[in-house]
Amino acid sequence: MQTNQRQPILTAEELLNNWQGHRGLTRRVIEAFPEKELFTFSIGGMRPFADITKELLAIEAPGLKEIVTGKTNPLVEENNALKTKADLLNAWDEATEQINVYWKQIAPEGFRRVFKLFGQYEAPAINSIFYAIDNEIHHRGQGYVYLRALGIEPPYFWEH
Amino acid sequence: MQTNQRQPILTAEELLNNWQGHRGLTRRVIEAFPEKELFTFSIGGMRPFADITKELLAIEAPGLKEIVTGKTNPLVEENNALKTKADLLNAWDEATEQINVYWKQIAPEGFRRVFKLFGQYEAPAINSIFYAIDNEIHHRGQGYVYLRALGIEPPYFWEH
Numbered sequence: 001m002q003t004n005q006r007q008p009i010l011t012a013e014e015l016l017n018n019w020q021g022h023r024g025l026t027r028r029v030i031e032a033f034p035e036k037e038l039f040t041f042s043i044g045g046m047r048p049f050a051d052i053t054k055e056l057l058a059i060e061a062p063g064l065k066e067i068v069t070g071k072t073n074p075l076v077e078e079n080n081a082l083k084t085k086a087d088l089l090n091a092w093d094e095a096t097e098q099i100n101v102y103w104k105q106i107a108p109e110g111f112r113r114v115f116k117l118f119g120q121y122e123a124p125a126i127n128s129i130f131y132a133i134d135n136e137i138h139h140r141g142q143g144y145v146y147l148r149a150l151g152i153e154p155p156y157f158w159e160h
Numbered sequence: 161m162q163t164n165q166r167q168p169i170l171t172a173e174e175l176l177n178n179w180q181g182h183r184g185l186t187r188r189v190i191e192a193f194p195e196k197e198l199f200t201f202s203i204g205g206m207r208p209f210a211d212i213t214k215e216l217l218a219i220e221a222p223g224l225k226e227i228v229t230g231k232t233n234p235l236v237e238e239n240n241a242l243k244t245k246a247d248l249l250n251a252w253d254e255a256t257e258q259i260n261v262y263w264k265q266i267a268p269e270g271f272r273r274v275f276k277l278f279g280q281y282e283a284p285a286i287n288s289i290f291y292a293i294d295n296e297i298h299h300r301g302q303g304y305v306y307l308r309a310l311g312i313e314p315p316y317f318w319e320h
Binding site: 002003004005006007008009010011012013015016018022043044045046104105106107108110111126130134135137138139140141142144145146147148149150151157 | 162163164165166167168169170171172173175176178182203204205206264265266267268270271286290294295297298299300301302304305306307308309310311317
């Protein structure tokens with residue numbers, strides 16, 4: 001017997017665990033950078049990993065908050081308050097908690113609601129959540145190359 | 161009212177569409193490389209993007225076939241038959257078709273079955289499928305850095 005393609009195959013809890021697992025790995029990538037290179041090193045004109053981290057911080061918890069509240073704000077990636085690796089890691093850990101809290105506040109129909117994230121990206125919330133996770137994996141892959149180019153062994157990809 | 165964390169939030173069809181969307185983008189990344197650099201260019205001792213592509217080809221359709229048949233084989237990433245960009249793109253397109261065919265053959269309980277992929281990685285099939293997709297996004301992010309370092313504009317991340 002074959003699978004009905006409308007068969008559900010993932011629960012809310014599993015997707016949160018998957019996301020937080022990825023976020024744990026990204027945290028280890030941030031940690032692996034030397035302080036200076038985190039804010040300065042780049043290849044091919046791309047952003048340093050600190051700026052990438054700020055993008056992820058700007059999208060993830062704030063985006064989830066918008067999905068919960070239904071209120072949108074413009075996306076703001078710049079954050080001059082985050083000046084050190086410790087600042088970034090603290091902000092990362094705060095976002096971890098916020099994501100856990102907001103996640104449980106999503107209404108049952110909330111994952112399917114079409115929503116203009118940051119007043120800009122119109123999609124069902126579930127798609128925006130997958131985008132946020134995939135965007136993190138994508139940019140973290142970039143961080144792996146930066147680390148290798150710096151002669152630093154990155155964390156193992158799948159230990160989370 | 162809040163979401164029950166055991167609420168299903170994704171169907172089989174949606175996950176396949178998400179995966180094939182990613183595979184379409186990865187195809188465009190393969191295409192964006194010049195023939196020679198696809199097989200030779202690397203940063204920090206990492207593999208050229210052709211070798212990464214061969215890894216993805218070795219994991220994705222063959223892994224899904226194992227989930228369908230329940231028969232495991234060792235993972236073989238090397239493939240000396242793939243010598244040109246056209247070879248890789250043809251193999252990619254064949255895998256696209258194979259994935260679509262195998263996907264519809266997964267039994268309803270098949271996504272949850274714990275299975276030792278390639279005789280090695282023991283996990284519920286759904287986790288192995290997410291691993292395959294996340295692994296592709298991760299390595300494609302690496303390919304983006306290679307392209308930027310070569311002075312080539314990569315395809316837009318989220319046009320799929």
